[in-house]
Amino acid sequence: MNESAAVRLRQAVRRIHDAARERTATGRGPEEADDVVGTFATDGALGFDPFPFLRVLYEAGSHAVVIGQVAGIMHGSEEPTGDLDLLWDGTSEQAHALRDALTAAGCTHVPDLDRPQVSYQVAGVSGDLCTPALLWGEMDVTPCLARAVSAHDPGGFTIRYAARDDLIRMRRSLGRPKDHRRADELARLFP
Secondary structure (H helix, E strand, C coil), rough: CCHHHHHHHHHHHHHHHHHHHCCCCCCCHHHCECCCHHHHHHHHHHHCCCCCHHHHHCCCCCCCCCEEHHHHHHHHCCCCCCCCCCEEECCHHHHHHHHHHHCCCCCCCCCCCCCCCEEEEEECEEEEEECCCCCCCEEEHHHHHCCCEEEEEEECCEEEEEEEEEHHHHHHHCCCHHHHHHHHHHHHHHH
């Protein structure tokens, strides 16, 4: 189990906090992120702290996999973010675990988990909950769940996140400028 990935994420969260400390809230949520800078330029970066939610996901028995830029950071990306996106299998068992985690993390409006993609917000973080039913271009993301890697957080819990090659393919299939840039960065880090 990889502990350095969780440490990289903790360091990045501190950098994000420092970089956003002097910012004033604009009312722009992560859903209003542009395709170039991403969610770091939104209010999602203000007070960004995914760790309480990651802990309750683990404690609830969720098998959700961190995707998006948080997974990129765990693989070594230097680009900041302001959201935490997750991929989960869409089963009723895992929906129950996600509902428990969302409630434990202070979610006041648990989203309808019967949809392929829904937004969520808990204390410290927001993002999207995605299932393999969501269209990812030509890519079937179902195998990404089984190939996920794990990191042991110094706080005593495990974080599952997308394998590097899967994350690169996911980014390329989405095709936005930020996704291509971040996929190229990950490819350069590990040629």
